[in-house]
Structures are given as C-alpha cells and as structure tokens.
Amino acid sequence: MPTDIAFLAIAEAHQVYHWLPAALALSRRAGVKVHVLSPSRLILDLVASYDPEGALDLIRLRRPPAQPDSLFRQPSRFLTLMLNYATVRRFPLLVTTEISSGWLRTMPGFSARMIQIKHGAGDREGGYKARHSAFDLTLVAGEKDRRRLIDRGLCTAQDCAVGGYAKFELKAARRRFFDNDRPVLLYNPHFDAELSSWPRHGPEVLAALEALEGWNVIIAPHTKLACRTAPIRTAAPHILVDMGSRHSIDMSYTMSADVYLGDVSSQIYEYLLHPRPCIFLNLDRRDWRGDEAFAHWRLGQVIEDMGALPQALDRAADLQAGFVDAQEAAMSDSIDRSPTPASERQADLILDFARNSERTAAA
Incomplete structure (x- = not known):
C-alpha cells in the first residue's frame, strides 16, 4: 500500500x-x-x-x-x-x-x-x-x-x-517591467491594518511615489491587502500597480527590484535572497528599536516622513555596504x-x- x-x-x-x-x-x-x-x-x-x-x-x-x-x-x-x-x-x-x-x-x-x-x-x-x-x-x-x-x-x-x-525553487527570473533602464523601486505594503503603511497613509505615500524622478516604481501590495482596500489608481507613467497577479506571488517583483520599500511584509526576506538596499516606512513613528517584530528594520534605512524618500533613495547605493553583513546574518537566521x-x-x-x-x- x-x-x-x-x-x-x-x-x-x-x-x-x-x-x-x-x-x-x-x-x-x-x-x-x-x-x-x-x-x-x-x-x-x-x-x-x-x-x-x-x-x-x-x-x-x-x-x-x-x-x-x-x-x-x-x-x-x-x-x-x-x-x-x-x-x-x-x-x-x-x-x-x-x-x-x-x-x-x-x-x-x-x-x-x-x-x-x-x-x-x-x-x-x-x-x-x-x-x-x-x-x-x-x-x-x-x-x-x-x-x-x-x-x-x-x-x-x-x-x-x-x-x-522551498518557494525559492519556484521563483521567477529577474525581468524588465519597464521600457527604460531607470532603477526600479518596489513598494510592498503589508495587509496588517495596525502595522501597514498603506491604510492610514496611502494618499501620502502614493503622492510621493508619483512625484519621484529618475525611478520606475512597482506598487505591489500583499494580495490580502489588495483584496481589502480600494484599487490603487495612478496616471503616473513611471508607476506599475499590481493588485493581484502571478507576478505578485511568484517573486517576479522581489527579484526584479533595485530597492525595496515596505513595512512588515515577510517578502523582505525573499527580496534579500540577493542583498540590496531597503527602506522602511515608520510613518506612525513607532518606538521600534528592540522590538523583534521589527527586526528587519535594522537591515536598511528607516524614514518617518515621505518627504525623506528622495534623499533616502539617493543615498541607498552608498549606504548599502554598511547593511550587507546585517542582511546576510538576518537571512541566515531566518532561512536555512x-x-x-x-x-x-x-x-x-x-x-x-x-x-x-x-x-x-x-x-
């Protein structure tokens, strides 16, 4: 049998x-x-x-x-x-x-x-x-x-x-989602209403992303958030919004981004399969240091105002060398x-x- x-x-x-x-x-x-x-x-x-x-x-x-x-x-x-x-x-x-x-x-x-x-x-x-x-x-x-x-x-x-x-074995390959060579910023808000940057700050976040110059932006909320919130709409030509597709779950975006922007999604550890710059949004100004629920915020810059995003992006490449060891250590602890x-x-x-x-x- x-x-x-x-x-x-x-x-x-x-x-x-x-x-x-x-x-x-x-x-x-x-x-x-x-x-x-x-x-x-x-x-x-x-x-x-x-x-x-x-x-x-x-x-x-x-x-x-x-x-x-x-x-x-x-x-x-x-x-x-x-x-x-x-x-x-x-x-x-x-x-x-x-x-x-x-x-x-x-x-x-x-x-x-x-x-x-x-x-x-x-x-x-x-x-x-x-x-x-x-x-x-x-x-x-x-x-x-x-x-x-x-x-x-x-x-x-x-x-x-x-x-x-095991999800890494089914990951999508890095690919181009835009018809130019500008770097790609992935914004990946979580569905947790208490911790996500989107439910309370969505208009502010979207306005800042629309105003970015020199970047392509992918907005790919966790699919649970995408099902619970109103569709995110923008006419900005440098922004791709995905409210739920195969790309949003098969690591297409985490493999193809140059910088990650988010809050508490575990997809940060999928993105860090290859160490790259991260920026985390603390728009509610939480006292997060020492809280293991925000341990990943030690792996990149943390900003408390969307007005700080352009400068954080400008500095991301130069600061990355200072985060690589922490990113690799966090990955080793999180994923064997x-x-x-x-x-x-x-x-x-x-x-x-x-x-x-x-x-x-x-x-």
Whole structure:
C-alpha cells in the first residue's frame, strides 16, 4: 500500500508556492501517493502548471457559497472544512501552510496526523498564533522561527524542524517591467491594518511615489491587502500597480527590484535572497528599536516622513555596504539555505514522519 499524503490547499494562491515544491518532491518518491485538496479550480490549475507529468492527484473539494473563484479570494476555510469533512478526514496525514485547519482537532473521530509548513519568514508577531500548537509537526524556514515558536510554547524542540524555504525553487527570473533602464523601486505594503503603511497613509505615500524622478516604481501590495482596500489608481507613467497577479506571488517583483520599500511584509526576506538596499516606512513613528517584530528594520534605512524618500533613495547605493553583513546574518537566521534543496529536506521530514506514524499505528 502506498503512503498517502494529502496537501490541503484551502488558502489563497500566495501560499501554494510554500508547499508545492515539497509535494512535487514527495510525488517522485517510491511508494508515495500525493493528493492535493482544494475547493478552487484556479488553484488546482496553478498547481497543475508546475506538474506537467501529472504526478499529483488533484481533488476538487465542494465549494461553499462564495464569490466567483479567484486565486486571491477563497471561501471560508472553516466552511470548506465543514463541507468536506468526510473527504478530508479519510487521509491519514494532512499537510498545510495555514493554521485554520487546526480546528479539525476539535471534531469527534478526527484522527489524521497534521503537519504545518509555516509560510513566510517574517518578524511580525501576528505570525505566531495559538493554533500553531494544533499540529503534530511544524516545518519552518530557519532557526529564527523555530526559536520563536518554542519560546512562545507553540511547539517543542521535538515537533518543530527546520526545512528551508522551498518557494525559492519556484521563483521567477529577474525581468524588465519597464521600457527604460531607470532603477526600479518596489513598494510592498503589508495587509496588517495596525502595522501597514498603506491604510492610514496611502494618499501620502502614493503622492510621493508619483512625484519621484529618475525611478520606475512597482506598487505591489500583499494580495490580502489588495483584496481589502480600494484599487490603487495612478496616471503616473513611471508607476506599475499590481493588485493581484502571478507576478505578485511568484517573486517576479522581489527579484526584479533595485530597492525595496515596505513595512512588515515577510517578502523582505525573499527580496534579500540577493542583498540590496531597503527602506522602511515608520510613518506612525513607532518606538521600534528592540522590538523583534521589527527586526528587519535594522537591515536598511528607516524614514518617518515621505518627504525623506528622495534623499533616502539617493543615498541607498552608498549606504548599502554598511547593511550587507546585517542582511546576510538576518537571512541566515531566518532561512536555512543548506546545499540540499529545501523541497527535498521537507519531503524527507514529511515522509519520515508519515512512515513513523504508520509503524506506530500498526504496532
């Protein structure tokens, strides 16, 4: 009998890139059958586009009443799990990147083992919630998340393992988004309403970006923010606005930018795969020093007024040498980049756990 492993794809498309490499790696292992469960045809089509051999068993779950299917808006995870409980519970091992499925633990008769691949490698405190403790095994990108989860009592040293950042294996190549050679500034605001620079300061930020000279600008909010806020509109010819596309989730922009402008998005660590200048917006003038939720703000300039942006950009290249060591150290702590691909490391950890669980059940 094959070892059955099911990946729950009930979150939005940006999370697919964090679990799909491991699913594909497992599908190449002998004696393993990998299933992907999603209520979204578009999500399953996205998965299939990376699986030309059709190695994954794609299962369309029943979809709760919701808006039209979209990569960036999915129906309630709770309702999806309720509606498909009979299907979901029959798999002995479930792997997911979201934590809503931890609710399954409360259902009578639910006995599946559960693994979470923690998506992202950011610093925001909102990335650590009580439901993380619902999982039998948690895979994290680097020692930082392992340390923080253990310190918060959400995992133990035995059920939390470093597996690397498999999304890097699906990253898009650097490309030109403009028809000129001006440097590119990427503005990437987060969705957290309390920490994001956009909800309270959007008009001010946009006006400053529109007034920039000598730069191309990509405005690519986190896709959750893009779904919650009014469309960002501008007639400025040097600005590209992306409110949700494949480019906004496959690292196209983080690979193609020359300077990163943001607040608390974990995409800063995707951008820093190759160290480059960063500028962070502290427009609410927070006392951030010493707060590990803002640890990444030590990796670049921090400005408290949009009027300071042109000067910060002018200085970015000259100041970068002073930030490189800190950027590389932060990356090493946040994302383990061992020579073995993260997808294979995650596959090893998942398969070892699955087969140990099978042996325990058979004993």
